[in-house]
Amino acid sequence: MTSSPARRGRPPASTREALEEVAFELLLRDGYEATTLQAIMTAGGVGRSTLFRYFGSKAGIVWGEFDRAVERLRSCLRDADDTPVMAAVRSAVVESTRLSQEAAPDSWLDRFRVLDRDAALAAETAAHWRVWAETVSRYVAERTGLDASTPVPAAIGGAVQAAYVAVLRRWSAGDGAVDIDELDTALRHVTDAFQALLNGRDLA
Numbered sequence: 001m002t003s004s005p006a007r008r009g010r011p012p013a014s015t016r017e018a019l020e021e022v023a024f025e026l027l028l029r030d031g032y033e034a035t036t037l038q039a040i041m042t043a044g045g046v047g048r049s050t051l052f053r054y055f056g057s058k059a060g061i062v063w064g065e066f067d068r069a070v071e072r073l074r075s076c077l078r079d080a081d082d083t084p085v086m087a088a089v090r091s092a093v094v095e096s097t098r099l100s101q102e103a104a105p106d107s108w109l110d111r112f113r114v115l116d117r118d119a120a121l122a123a124e125t126a127a128h129w130r131v132w133a134e135t136v137s138r139y140v141a142e143r144t145g146l147d148a149s150t151p152v153p154a155a156i157g158g159a160v161q162a163a164y165v166a167v168l169r170r171w172s173a174g175d176g177a178v179d180i181d182e183l184d185t186a187l188r189h190v191t192d193a194f195q196a197l198l199n200g201r202d203l204a
Contacts, residue, residue, distance in 0.1 A: 016054040017104055019044045023061045024110040032062070032120045062121065065104055065111060066128050070135060072096040077139045085143040085198065086191035089136055093164060094184045101178050113172045129165070133157035144198060156194050163190045
């Protein structure tokens with residue numbers, strides 16, 4: 001009896017994180033619309049049941065970790081101490097980023113590159129980033145007694161999100177190195193300016 005030939009190439013993706021890494025390599029190379037679930041299963045060496053157990057759909061691959069990142073941001077904001085509101089925001093963004101990067105170190109920046117560059121995802125990406133910014137806005141509103149939809153909390157959420165994306169773009173355009181201290185410094189310019197505004201004006 002002859003034995004079966006040994007499998008060559010990439011070993012099967014045995015965890016959700018490993019399969020995500022495979023998927024985002026394909027998404028970055030081929031684009032969202034051209035990347036099929038079958039292509040992901042083939043590249044990852046897994047069957048349909050495994051892929052759907054982890055993700056449920058192609059959209060689940062793309063947005064699942066983003067949604068978890070937003071929840072990490074909410075959790076970090078909930079756990080913030082009584083430091084000035086904008087220092088708490090900066091600390092929460094930095095810490096939630098560190099946790100997200102640790103959760104998926106091999107695919108984290110590839111995920112951002114796909115979301116930032118793929119025209120097919122532009123509308124959904126904008127909607128997801130709006131949820132991220134509104135998470136910051138609501139926290140600022142709770143701490144200051146302002147309505148989250150009024151200009152100052154809304155502007156803070158949008159500005160912090162824009163500064164954050166600018167740092168992610170710089171990282172993704174470089175060698176892929178993630179410098180959490182750089183993020184803290186970049187956000188400080190924005191958060192300190194808004195803290196001065198909150199300290200110095202009647203915004204009610």
